Amino acid sequence: MAKLPKSPSMDGLKKRIRDHRQAESDGFVRSRYVLSREEARAKAREWFDAWPKAAYWTEVESWRLDEDGRIEFTMRRLSSAD
Template identity: 60%
Template sequence: MSFRPRDLADRMARRADAPDGFVREKFARPREEARAKARAFLEKYPPAAYMSEVESWRELRNGGIEFTMRRLRTAD
């Protein structure tokens, strides 16, 4: 059974929409504000309870940082 790249892309696109239980919030801030925002997020939603983390980040052309924070909806 052979697969085309398009088949794989379609499968991955369907999976991306599947709920995984995490809430994601995306931010774009200057570098120091980004650090403060991430720190505040982790204090509000502690990783031990919410599995919170910086999911992804990138440096913008203007020197700022764009990042995505994720956490579970509720803590146990």
């Protein structure tokens, strides 16, 4: 009767999952939008009005202009102000 090989350790996978979850939970809330220039400005203003930059570190994290002339951008803010 042949012996079955020992199951591989799950420690590496567990570490990768834990590291990934910690990277995601950096305390910021993010939302991605693809809007026309005017709509993008209005959406960013909405965020800054609702969550002031000084308290929530609100910012446009990244943005780019797509082929259709629309703005693709990510807004970021802290989940709560202390």
